[in-house]
Amino acid sequence: MTNTTDKLVIAGREFTSRLMVGTGKYASNEQMVAAIEASGAEIITVAVRRVNITDRSKESLLDFIDTKKYTLLPNTAGCYTADDAIRTCRLAREAGMSDMVKLEVLGDEKTLFPDNEELLKAAKVLVKEGFTVLPYTSDDPIVCKKLEEIGCAAVMPLGAPIGSGLGIRNPYNIRIILDTVKVPVIVDAGVGTASDAAIAMELGVDGVLMNTGIAGANDPIAMAEAMNLAVRAGRLAYRAGRIPKKLYATASSPIEGMVG
Numbered sequence: 008m009t010n011t012t013d014k015l016v017i018a019g020r021e022f023t024s025r026l027m028v029g030t031g032k033y034a035s036n037e038q039m040v041a042a043i044e045a046s047g048a049e050i051i052t053v054a055v056r057r058v059n060i061t062d063r064s065k066e067s068l069l070d071f072i073d074t075k076k077y078t079l080l081p082n083t084a085g086c087y088t089a090d091d092a093i094r095t096c097r098l099a100r101e102a103g104m105s106d107m108v109k110l111e112v113l114g115d116e117k118t119l120f121p122d123n124e125e126l127l128k129a130a131k132v133l134v135k136e137g138f139t140v141l142p143y144t145s146d147d148p149i150v151c152k153k154l155e156e157i158g159c160a161a162v163m164p165l166g167a168p169i170g171s172g173l174g175i176r177n178p179y180n181i182r183i184i185l186d187t188v189k190v191p192v193i194v195d196a197g198v199g200t201a202s203d204a205a206i207a208m209e210l211g212v213d214g215v216l217m218n219t220g221i222a223g224a225n226d227p228i229a230m231a232e233a234m235n236l237a238v239r240a241g242r243l244a245y246r247a248g249r250i251p252k253k254l255y256a257t258a259s260s261p262i263e264g265m266v267g
């Protein structure tokens with residue numbers, strides 16, 4: 008029987024769900040809430056620069072999220088320099104949001120690939136300031152190792168460019184990252200459909216973060232449920248241990264040793 012207390016642990020905090028979801032691109036806040044619920048996610052990421060977090064007298068996306076039920080993960084989406092990202096995290100903390108942050112420092116608008124040089128700079132400062140830093144990074148084991156050495160609580164290599172829905176473009180790099188770091192590895196970005204999430208989990212990653220695959224689906228609530236199931240199925244299959252791939256057939260009902 009497989010251990011059912013298979014929790015995700017980040018910086019000493021335990022989570023039952025290994026799926027983290029974003030809050031952007033939904034047709035309405037009501038749809039977002041229903042999709043989050045169907046996803047089973049416990050960690051919800053919010054773009055600090057895109058929501059009103061300071062003036063609580065005005066309507067905010069945050070009004071729709073039950074903060075007793077979910078852990079909010081402020082993120083620095085839209086930041087292109089270390090300074091910008093650091094400022095954004097400080098702003099989130101001052102506004103009373105969590106000091107566990109998803110650190111995103113983008114290199115350009117076309118690819119939205121991370122600028123790893125700026126990312127490392129920002130991570131160093133934020134770790135020193137006591138933030139629990141979860142950095143979105145390229146699927147580069149060397150950068151992931153450096154982020155771990157700086158003191159990041161997890162690493163979040165991309166599966167594919169943000170919003171692309173291309174799935175896990177380089178499963179081999181993800182495997183090398185898993186061999187390289189001890190902190191949790193969360194695949195972040197690029198998941199298009201449930202099988203992408205299952206593939207990531209079957210590689211042995213600790214979790215998956217996604218937004219567009221759910222919010223952009225024809226039926227976001229159904230897709231959120233599919234992602235929930237896929238992440239759990241992928242994790243279970245990883246822990247169960249798949250059979251090795253072989254070039255030639257092996258009979259499913261062996262006849263050796265049969266009597267008569």
Ligand SMILES: CC(=O)[C@@H](O)[C@H](O)COP(=O)(O)O
Nearest residue numbers: 029169170196197217218219
């Ligand atoms: C929500 C968020 O943080 C995104 O920046 C993230 O990287 C998700 O990417 P997808 O939209 O491709 O799932």
